[in-house]
Structures are given as structure tokens and as C-alpha cells.
Amino acid sequence: MFDIRIICDPADEPDITRALTAAFDCDPIERRPAHDGYRVRLYTKAFHPDPPTPDNDTNA
Template sequence: MFEIRIICDPADTDRVNATLSEAFTTGPVRQHPARDGQRTRLYVTADHRPEPEPCPAPEEAYALAPSIISEIGWTARTAADRPFYDESDRDFWLRKAALLDRIALSDEADGSTRDATDLATRAAQRLMELDDAAVICDPRHYVRQQYAHWAKNQ
């Protein structure tokens, strides 16, 4: 943990606070007038953001997953049983994204360039939107990480 002091124009304080919050885990910002009376002093306690967890390899992420055929059946039944299903159903989107990722991995291993990779990426992005994930990583890696956590807790 460390303390940051910034002297800036009062019009820039919101932008400076937002930038610091993006770069660090920050505490409340204390604001005082600068000695010159025209600028503002900002004091903030900050810490480095924790390193993101490494992405598990597909074999590790999907070690506890049912067969692809079984997951296709579950996904189809779940979608059919809920004509007005809640789009925020995280389990559905996680399992669907993981299923599409597994299909895309199989295609990629065979050297195929079908739509599976694009569909897997779009489903992964939907899951990240649903989770409001503030991480910058490959969306399919995010799915693998989240699926591994989910599968261990089932």
C-alpha cells in the first residue's frame, strides 16, 4: 500500500480520480486546496491490483465437464423449456459458452475454420457482459476460468 499526492487543476480532479481507480485499488480521495490557491491537492491511498488468476488449460477447465453431446442436450432442453427464460441466467450462459468453446477447440485441433470459433467468442463475450467482468483477457479464457470454478463447486 502506498500514498499518492497529486497537484492538479480543479477541473481535472474527476478525470484524475477515474484514472487512478482504473490503475490501482484506491481508497477515498482526500481533497485540499494547494498552497497557490489555484490548484487542488489530492491524496489517495492506493495498492496494486491483484494479478489475475492464470487461465486454466482447456483440459483442466473441462476435466469435470459432461460429454459435449450431453451438454448439447442440456442446452437445447433448457432453452426450449424456457421460452421466456431470463437472459441473465448465468449458469445457462456459462454452460453454453463452455460448450461452444469445447466445440471450437475440437474444430481448431482438426484444422477446421468453421463458425464455431466465432460463436464461442460471442457467447464468451455475452457471459463477460452478464458478469460485468472488468478484466482484459481473451473471452474464451475467461469462460474456461469461470467454468473451472463453477464445476468444482457443483
């Protein structure tokens, strides 16, 4: 498990959220305004997905 914090333009938020949830098992992504008043901060805890198990039933 590891923490992720991203500061981004609000227009990029949907793409970043999709990429994070596609790459990792994430807790809900929290959104907060950045200190500059324009950008947003995204926070989440991410977990590496379980590696795929090898398929031992193949006839190779």
C-alpha cells in the same frame, strides 16, 4: 501499498480521479486546496490490484 499525492488544476480532478480508481484499488481520495489558492491536492493510498489468475482449464 503506496501513497499518492497529486497537485492539479480543479478542471482535471474528475479525469485524474477516474484514472486512479481504474488503475488501482484506492482508499477514498481526499481533496484539499493547494497552497497557491488555485490548484487542488489529491491524496490517497493505493494498492496494486491482484494479478489475474491463469486459466488452467483451457484446452490448448
